[in-house]
Amino acid sequence: MLVTGGSAAATPGTGRDAAADVSGGSAASTGTGPAPRAVSYRPPVPLAVVRRFEPPTSPYGPGHLGVDLAAAQGAPVVAAAGGRVSFAGPVAGRSLVVVVHADGIRTEYEPLRPTVRAGEEVRAGQVVGTVDGAHAGCRRSCLHWGARRGASYLDPLSLLVPLGPVRLLPWDP
Numbered sequence: 001m002l003v004t005g006g007s008a009a010a011t012p013g014t015g016r017d018a019a020a021d022v023s024g025g026s027a028a029s030t031g032t033g034p035a036p037r038a039v040s041y042r043p044p045v046p047l048a049v050v051r052r053f054e055p056p057t058s059p060y061g062p063g064h065l066g067v068d069l070a071a072a073q074g075a076p077v078v079a080a081a082g083g084r085v086s087f088a089g090p091v092a093g094r095s096l097v098v099v100v101h102a103d104g105i106r107t108e109y110e111p112l113r114p115t116v117r118a119g120e121e122v123r124a125g126q127v128v129g130t131v132d133g134a135h136a137g138c139r140r141s142c143l144h145w146g147a148r149r150g151a152s153y154l155d156p157l158s159l160l161v162p163l164g165p166v167r168l169l170p171w172d173p
């Protein structure tokens, strides 16, 4: 089948395959990306990257499974998107908050003094804790922001679409 002209893409979804589109959020579909995003993300703190995501070269190899964002001690950290808190508190000497989102992605924030509890629903932009403690690799205070789908870690910055210019801070001399 050869589709000519642009009418096909604008055909309203009268078929059953449009059943999932119940929330009316699919207007802007000019991109060629993968599945439509049901969840939009924002940075948990102002976006000043001090260390980028470095995927491990093997499942248990070294890497940096998130991005480090400059953030002062006590700085409020907000949920990158709405969801449900799946974990909040200390684990293995760290303290973090994990939020599960509607698209199945989990975002993680550490080191954090939580202001939410596991099981709690949070809105996008709601404060989930404050920066409290040190994160390995950060010379200055920072927030480590992680994201994963299932067992696979993602670059959290890839969730920020469209992503404007990213400011990569230099290391202290």
Ligand SMILES: [Zn+2]
Pocket: 051, 064, 065, 066, 067, 068, 135, 137, 144, 145
């Ligand atoms: Zn980190």
